[in-house]
Amino acid sequence: MEIPGGPIGARPLARRRVLLGAIAAPVLGATAVALAACGSDEPPPEAVDIDPSPTVEKSEALLDELALVGAYEGTLAIYPELRGSLAGITDQHRAHARELGATEADFTDLAPIPPKATNAREAITNLISRERRAAEQRAQTAEQSESAEQVRAFTFIAASESSHVPELRDIRSGVSRS
C-alpha cells in the first residue's frame, strides 16, 4: 500500500527511504567523529572516521506503529471474535509501519500486547484511546517535519488513525457488554 501521488507532481523517492533518512539519520548516515586524547604538548586532535553502525535506529513514530500492531494482535488473541472487524485496521497499521521503515522481521519479532480489559468492549475502548493518541502524535510530527514528503506522509497517517476512532466506535456498538 503506497501513499497516493497528488496533484503537486511526481514524487519519485520511495517514501520509506525519505522518512527513514530524515528521522533516523543520526545512526544511519552519520559519520561519527572521534577525537584522539591530547595533552598540552600534543598536536591538535585529529578527526577519525568510524564506520556507521549497521543497526538502524527506529523512529519514535515507527515504534509506536509497531506497538499499535502489537496492541491489535494482543486484543485479537484474547477476543478472536473481533478478527473480522479489527483485521483491516491492524493491516493499516502494518502499512503505516512499513511506510516508516519497518521490515518483515519487525513484524515477526513483534510480541502481542494483551489488553487491560475485562471484556471485548473495554478492549476496543482501549484501542480507541491508543488511536486518538497516535493521531495526535502523527499530526504533531507532520506539523514539525521539515520536508514536504514527511509532512504529506505523516498527514496521511494522522488522518487514517483519526478515522479509526469512529470506525472502532461503530464496532464497539455492535459488541455485547458481557
Next chain:
Amino acid sequence: MTYTQPDAIAAITRAIQTEQNYVFAAGLAGAFLRGAGRRRAVNQLAEHRARLQANAVLVDPSDVPATPPGFTPESPITNPKTARSALAALSNTLVGVYADVASVTEGADRATAIAWAQASARDAVRWGVASQAFPT
C-alpha cells in the same frame, strides 16, 4: 499568510475547488437523506463553506477560482446510498488535498490543513466507507 509559490497556489486552489464540489454535493445529497444523515450534510454545508473562505485568504484574490455554476458528481446522486457514497468519496479526496496543502504551508496554516485532513478522513468513515491506510 499569502502563499505565492506555484506549488502552494496549485495545492490551495485544488482545495478550494474540491471544497466547492463538496458544498454542491452536500446540498444535493441532503435532498435524499433523512434523519441524522441529513443533519450531518446540512451541518457540513456551513463547515465546508467556512473552509472555502479560510483557503481563499491563503492566496492572492486573483488566484481564487470562481465558483462554478454547477457540479457534476463522478457518479450520480439519486438516492440515500449514492448520496452517502458520493460524500464519502469526496471526503477521502479531501484527505489527499489537505495533505498537499499541509506540505506547502507552514505554522498555523499547516496545522489547520492537517486537522482538516483528519476531519475529512473521519467524515468518510461516518458516511459509511471503511477506513484506509492512506485515504484516497
